[in-house]
Amino acid sequence: MYLIRSCMVFYKYFLLTYSLLSSTEYLSVMVHLSSFLLKKYHGGHVVIRLALGGATNRPFYRIVAAYNKWARDSKYIEQLGSYDPLPNIHNEKLVAFNYERIKYWIACGAHTTKPVAKLLGLAGFFPLHPMTITEAERRQKAALTEEVKMDRQEQVEQKEAL
């Protein structure tokens, strides 16, 4: 798949150089593929996603509107916020959103990735994501079973002591 992609890139360069010759030698018309993204040709769409930055053992995410096919950390269309996954001294994970621009991009048909959707749900801009609720329930259930197990262990120890 990567081979095909690099082939396509190479073909595009080839096309641009070849057209200079063809217009003089042959009478065929070579159209210059001038638009940068060529939406119909490449079929990309805009996404709102997290772009990773920071340093070793210190991640930091920027909430970014970018085209789907572009690399995760490279060029983006616009930055819409940030997310710091490590809690600070007050035990808070800081998130920033530019709601106006997020509204604009969603109106233009941008998709959101799962983590961004979860964060927006927690912020109140979107409804709460189903997985957030489900994970919270799972954690509560696990905590309950742990409690029950601890109680039972205590009871057993008490009986043994007696």
Add this chain to the structure above:
Amino acid sequence: MLRALSRCHAPVVRLLSPRTAVLVETVRGRKSRTDPIAKSKLGRIKTPPPVDPVEMVVLKERYTEYNLILRALRLEFKEQMLRKKYEEEVGSVAEERTKREAEEHRSLIALNDAENLRMCKIRAQRMQKEAEAAELKKREAAILRQQELESYIKEKERQILLLQEEAKDFITPDNLDQRIEEALDNPKNYNFAIDKEGRVVKRTAFQQ
């Protein structure tokens, strides 16, 4: 066996004819479809992760609701944006903007006119002052010239009178003989002596 070129980032041309040294990255541990399975994994049957059916049903319901709300939100935002764009380009916002701009233009033009008028007045005054000053200078120059002329004439007249006075004593061919006689009769002695204190002695030894 293991395809070393499974993940290469170089373009096609360099792949086919690598003129430089190692261009290609090898990634350890990735197998393709045709590679044989490892001995430790021969009896392994891959199963999907276990799922709680009750939870799954609840989750599916939640997802349908979530997607419905999201779709509604998307359409809502789209409508808002279109409305805002319309307002800005065609509707009330555009009208207000044009009105404001016209008002601004009018006030600016008025300011400019007032400024021009003020500058015009100042300029008129300045021109008047300059004209008066020039007039004054011209008059004074004329007076000065007149005075110069008069003084020149006076000087020349004085010189003429002086010359006339001197002309009376001139030696002419008429009284030439008379003057020679006179000069020979009265010899004049211009010699004198003077010492360091400045005493002048006109009577000298050479005397006729």
